[in-house]
Amino acid sequence: MSLLTGVDVAKHNKADDCWVIVHGRAYNVTEFLPEHPGGSKIILKYAGKDATEEFEPIHPPDTLEKYLDKSKHLGPVDMTTVVTEKAEESPEERERMKRIQEMPLLEQCYNLLDFEAVARRVMKKTAWGYYSSAADDEITLRENHSAFHRIWFRPRILIDVEKVDFSTTMLGTPCSIPFYVTATALGKLGHAEGEVVLTRSAHQHNVIQMIPTLASCAFDEIVDAAGPGQVQWLQLYVNKDRAITQRIVQHAEKRGCKGLFITVDAPQLGRREKDMRMKFTDEGSNVQGGQATDTSQGAARAISTFIDPSLSWADIPWFQSITKMPIVLKGVQRVEDVVKAVEAGVQGVVLSNHGGRQLEFARSAVEVLAETMPVLRERGLENKIEIYVDGGIRRATDILKALCLGAKGVGIGRPFLYAMSAYGQDGVDRAMQLLKDEMEMGMRLIGARNVGELNPGMLDARGLFNHASPPSDSLAYAVYDPLVNPSQRLAVTGEKAEKAKL
Amino acid sequence: MSLLTGVDVAKHNKADDCWVIVHGRAYNVTEFLPEHPGGSKIILKYAGKDATEEFEPIHPPDTLEKYLDKSKHLGPVDMTTVVTEKAEESPEERERMKRIQEMPLLEQCYNLLDFEAVARRVMKKTAWGYYSSAADDEITLRENHSAFHRIWFRPRILIDVEKVDFSTTMLGTPCSIPFYVTATALGKLGHAEGEVVLTRSAHQHNVIQMIPTLASCAFDEIVDAAGPGQVQWLQLYVNKDRAITQRIVQHAEKRGCKGLFITVDAPQLGRREKDMRMKFTDEGSNVQGGQATDTSQGAARAISTFIDPSLSWADIPWFQSITKMPIVLKGVQRVEDVVKAVEAGVQGVVLSNHGGRQLEFARSAVEVLAETMPVLRERGLENKIEIYVDGGIRRATDILKALCLGAKGVGIGRPFLYAMSAYGQDGVDRAMQLLKDEMEMGMRLIGARNVGELNPGMLDARGLFNHASPPSDSLAYAVYDPLVNPSQRLAVTGEKAEKAKL
Amino acid sequence: MSLLTGVDVAKHNKADDCWVIVHGRAYNVTEFLPEHPGGSKIILKYAGKDATEEFEPIHPPDTLEKYLDKSKHLGPVDMTTVVTEKAEESPEERERMKRIQEMPLLEQCYNLLDFEAVARRVMKKTAWGYYSSAADDEITLRENHSAFHRIWFRPRILIDVEKVDFSTTMLGTPCSIPFYVTATALGKLGHAEGEVVLTRSAHQHNVIQMIPTLASCAFDEIVDAAGPGQVQWLQLYVNKDRAITQRIVQHAEKRGCKGLFITVDAPQLGRREKDMRMKFTDEGSNVQGGQATDTSQGAARAISTFIDPSLSWADIPWFQSITKMPIVLKGVQRVEDVVKAVEAGVQGVVLSNHGGRQLEFARSAVEVLAETMPVLRERGLENKIEIYVDGGIRRATDILKALCLGAKGVGIGRPFLYAMSAYGQDGVDRAMQLLKDEMEMGMRLIGARNVGELNPGMLDARGLFNHASPPSDSLAYAVYDPLVNPSQRLAVTGEKAEKAKL
């Protein structure tokens, strides 16, 4: 069979007759258009053209195999015949390229926040929008880190801390430091290789990686990238079709995953306005009016329509029946539900508000932890379940605080994505090493020789539950029109207005 | 009778002989001048001229019919003979026109605060001043929204939220979502059509509209604009002349209004300095000195002199005698008065501080709600009365918080005015749709299938009563002269002063 | 005797032979130089010259009569022969003159803070420095007003407030509104006529004026300026020489003063760095080194060396023996001392921290009031003494809060100085009228018909005692060098540094 040509494909460039090229092969997506979770509009932009660049970071490589009927696979295209539109570089993109050239050396990054600062400068606007965005006014996003700032240390002195050991175990697996790489979606938005970069760094530093359902890489790619003996967990969005879910879970177990983390805080994936705003292009028009809201609501919504909002406590026994992996509920947000989790017989919970990306004004994980542990201890349940937290962890002191309060370990997500996006695997490696350096220092300065010695008496967490100071940089304050004193009389506009202030 | 000409009218251009043209008809307002609630100065500006443009947004169409004796109606004017002064466009106005041309597409507004940001750019300065202003330093205005930021969620997980239903009933009327469009004055300042725009959107979305006493549209216009079955309420400022009040109330009941909301927080309408400042023009002079304060105190004072400051609890039985509509007291601000309202036998209260426009440092409605409900429950009164709140609601999470605390519904005012001023009915429609989208998400993420499941245990509101952090952007801080360190020696003024800082 | 000439005087221009001209008369101040409270340096600047302009605002007219021996009075000078150095106008002063020309109309000032904003623009730098400065980091200065922002209202509704009456009595004197003009020094710094301007406005508005010891006008001038029946009080700094004190007190009583306010918070007058900084001129040199601190520490120190730091409770009976005027202790700062004051049999106290000008971190008067009243009530002392407060009062709501808590009245100082400095008597009149307008509104909106109805139940003052949020604009924060993320690599200085931020 002769190859298709660019001209062949280009003819099918309408909604009722739509072909696209992905990775050198043509596909007929006419009938698929209305079903596309990300909306048809984005596909139509590439009708008759090569869509690979746009397709790549958002879809695992096996997507078309899985979801598009074989009859729609039209075969390979002679790519030499495909006209590649030299995308005119926007001034914005030119600025970004310049910033990349001048970006700081890796060794100038001294903490995890530094990677975020660099990533913000060098990442594509849309990728940055997807990673950094959160729900509503992003108050929860900031609270996650701020909450740690309301906890202070009560360090012990004159403890022999020549040797400090901060290794621990999670779900039975020994690891070198009490954090794991938590699941985050769409790794290829930040780096061409995607999640396998994180796999390699996790191996390098002997920490556990949680594999996301919504990875850019295929699940097996990520497992294949693991080193000998490297432990991985599976993060699961539960599909409306339980057969698919069962297949995924049992495949993961077969491939050696050592934990099943069921996300329970996302019956519907959050609206993230920054993500939507960054994705917006001016090509639309005002005609559609106010009757309907836009369906192209950023990357998050596009990829998540399969998630089952009916998932409930009643489903837990079924999961226990299909796998022997330890089960952990990810996204628990109040002590009552931790107790329920113990009663349901799961092995762990992750206290988490999904990085501030789901329910705005969900409390920080560390606050829920401080609410939870005394209740568990009172009921004698503190050893019946492992408690993890994620959200806002940027420093080893944050990890120490969580462990003092009773957490078994903490999950870290965005910081590694930022390190990866800015510096690739070297970046992630350095980020992890910085945490280890900080951790050694922190253990010594707090006067603890191993994680078993960390305890609540080493903290002053009285301020943690205080929510008295709403953030002063919310959208509402941005909109508020400040009062002014009377202006000088000649002031009218522009320069004069400046003068009028004094 | 031949038509009057512009020249005929123009002769009467003095305080002791003053005619004006409104909607193509001339009126002799000489004797009315001292009685004009907005002061005589503003009328004299148009003595002998066409005052329609200024008159329009502030007065319902039937105003002259109602308030000016028929003998002063001089009849139609041949408008072709009236010289229209081409108002020279100010640089400020030119800037605004440009901003309107470049304003964001409606679909770029992702939340209610966005409409406020756009409205601020595109509204007339005086209209913006009237809508956005509030009492004194506008601290209460900001507190109204900030108070919600001191309430955090305790969401339930693993609840089957495939179907969530946030419909409810208010005063017996089913509605699609637990908010109503609350009464706000002078709709035509923001949009040429005025309050009927809100009527249409309310119908579109099946929510209740409260008709304001101080509407720009006539009451009947607003009722006429309602769709079949659409429910409206009447907001009432009580007139010193109770006969007028009785006529208004009974007319509203006859026209089908389903609730009477008596405003009780405005025995005198608030001074709003921003409104006054924006209305100020340099044409005055300093001669009047400090002896008397300016009588032209913005739009609010101009339209409200009829309000009766002697209204008291003793008047409630009379209202109950003249109408069968449920009676709701709007503007209750402490639990003692909620209990009194129950005793007085009214059907509801609106906890409200009038959008921060009346008493500065009145507490937010949501805080008064949190004070009120435990007392009502303790006394077994929680089902004897419906509790509404308004003020500062911008997000569905705000609505959810109010409902968890025990409110039956919430009123939203300014955001719809801003949406209307910026984008007309499409804007209001989209604003309401955004709230519905947010509400569905919020219900799911908090783990509630219907409004009946919302309860105080879903909140952490411990921070709500905390008033420890006075706002840092008050007028007092603007005036405070910050301390400085010693400056460099050569610094004198201007550029050098800049250098002196470092 | 023939007149002295400018040439005659000009010869005596050295430290060991120093004449100066004041108000057209020459004085030999050679021997007085070392005794001058403001230091000799400032006099030597005018040795052999006319010092009137510098002398005028800081010294009452009878100063030279009182303090310089008659033998040093050299008699009148022929002023036509005195060379007046045309002071070269500084660029700074030119800017100020321009700002004065363009200053807002009086009617554009809508509240007391507006006067402060205008005064800051148009006052001489040194005068602004003296009036506006306070102790150390001026944290107490800001706390005084901020404290009111931590108190919220619990207004009553449906009270017949057609007539509201906010008149009251203080120390038995009826007055139209519960504030008095408190004592502030050096009125001529802000206005050529000095304190008599305040006297006239106080008469105009029927409020009491407290006459300061450190007035620019002579005491008798201020009393003479009073209208018929106008009530004045005397503020007293107690002189080390009690005979002088006795003369002052008894003279005041004879002239009709109705209250003696003894300042008890100033055994030493405060260091006010802004005042010192603004007075500093570059003429000095570095030679004096660090051994001794500068003696020219602003206006405050210059005029206050006579104050007796040994004043103690033991002195109170003596005061009671020399006058029949009610005695009030001004500057009490904790409840223990209020109780002592009752025991000492004085008629009142002013809770005050001296406008933040004395002890930095002294609590606000309104906080001390909230601490005091419950204790007095518990001991049945609340009617044994009148409690006044001053400091930070800018709005009628501030007055209402103080009265609800139990104050008899409040003192207001700086705002009237600012109004006077910017607009003269018209300014002060308008400032007082604005307070009356606000007061009428506030009484209505809080639901109180007279000051007797004001009570603690109308407030939510729970936040008042909270000092958890140190101010974020302190000197310490100005000095703190913020952390930065890694900069871009090519950034070096200036423009490049700008770029480096992003």
Added chain:
Amino acid sequence: MSLLTGVDVAKHNKADDCWVIVHGRAYNVTEFLPEHPGGSKIILKYAGKDATEEFEPIHPPDTLEKYLDKSKHLGPVDMTTVVTEKAEESPEERERMKRIQEMPLLEQCYNLLDFEAVARRVMKKTAWGYYSSAADDEITLRENHSAFHRIWFRPRILIDVEKVDFSTTMLGTPCSIPFYVTATALGKLGHAEGEVVLTRSAHQHNVIQMIPTLASCAFDEIVDAAGPGQVQWLQLYVNKDRAITQRIVQHAEKRGCKGLFITVDAPQLGRREKDMRMKFTDEGSNVQGGQATDTSQGAARAISTFIDPSLSWADIPWFQSITKMPIVLKGVQRVEDVVKAVEAGVQGVVLSNHGGRQLEFARSAVEVLAETMPVLRERGLENKIEIYVDGGIRRATDILKALCLGAKGVGIGRPFLYAMSAYGQDGVDRAMQLLKDEMEMGMRLIGARNVGELNPGMLDARGLFNHASPPSDSLAYAVYDPLVNPSQRLAVTGEKAEKAKL
């Protein structure tokens, strides 16, 4: 022996053959390179060259004698033959030189913060980086001073304060004011003469100086600089080699030191990112990647590798056996350890978090003090031990607060370094005098005649333990990408983006 020439030395300019010149003498450091605590890189920069300028401030003069084997001492160099590379002055350095020329007069510094502001302008960037830096986000650094801002006074009035006496004794030594000069490292970074400058000022003002282990001057130089009867203490970092420690301690006792302050909060010296960032030069490359973190971590790490992390309570008796000096533990951070210190029989503790330079989120000393004293009093231990605090003290009011709470005295470090760096000894003298002036004022205004009268009732410290408001200028906020409202449509980049905001 003929002198070495510059050419002779210049030949040995490689890692495997490395000579350097220091103070006119050549040294063979080839074998020493890997052992250099500050890393080999910094030495190699001077291989074959004169390294004096870099060596000087960081090493006491006897360093090479002590640490480099005599066989490596190559003898004097004929310095006329050494080519001095005229370092090209950087634009940054030129700016600094200009700032120095225009720096304020000493007499323009009115408080300790002023010295910091001036020092920031005129110090070398690296020196400023070393002195001003602190751990992580420098939140503890700011908390140290902020904590004092949460403590307010309850001053007494009408106390005869003509004579106030704020002298006291510390460890038995009378001193003129209750502060001492605490130990800070590397004085020559700020001033060519180093710590002896502080010695002279301490003598001038009769205050005690604590001599740092890590001084730039040799210990004996500092002791020799002391005046007759001047008291000094020794601050000790305990060496892994206890013989060295013993030698140091016994030598200090022999030289007359009156107190041994053992640092217990620094088993490992803190990472200070600002210090690291300022020291970073672009000469490195990216090759080393993320595998290892940089070893050139600022001055602090370079000089401190000898410190023994195994130091523990078990070592205390040994110290007591080798010296008769009173022993004080410096860096205690919770009440439990203060009680342990009493039990261990030491004479004192310094509550301290090492100026915020060690454990981020260690509480302020003054907060630990407020936690400690009630416990000591309850157990009757308050007179068994002397309690000192350091960290964040900038005003006499800070000293007064600490003493009211129960401290015997306070340590002040950085402010004197800043005063010294900007103005030399005159600066330090003036800084101390300013504190004395403030202290006299503060004693009078609080109503205390001597330090014995200071007591907790003079404070309102209820806000002190409140950690509810995390700082708003943390790195995390710098990195946070604020939300924005929809921008105007034509806005793209640069200028247009500016316009888009409104």
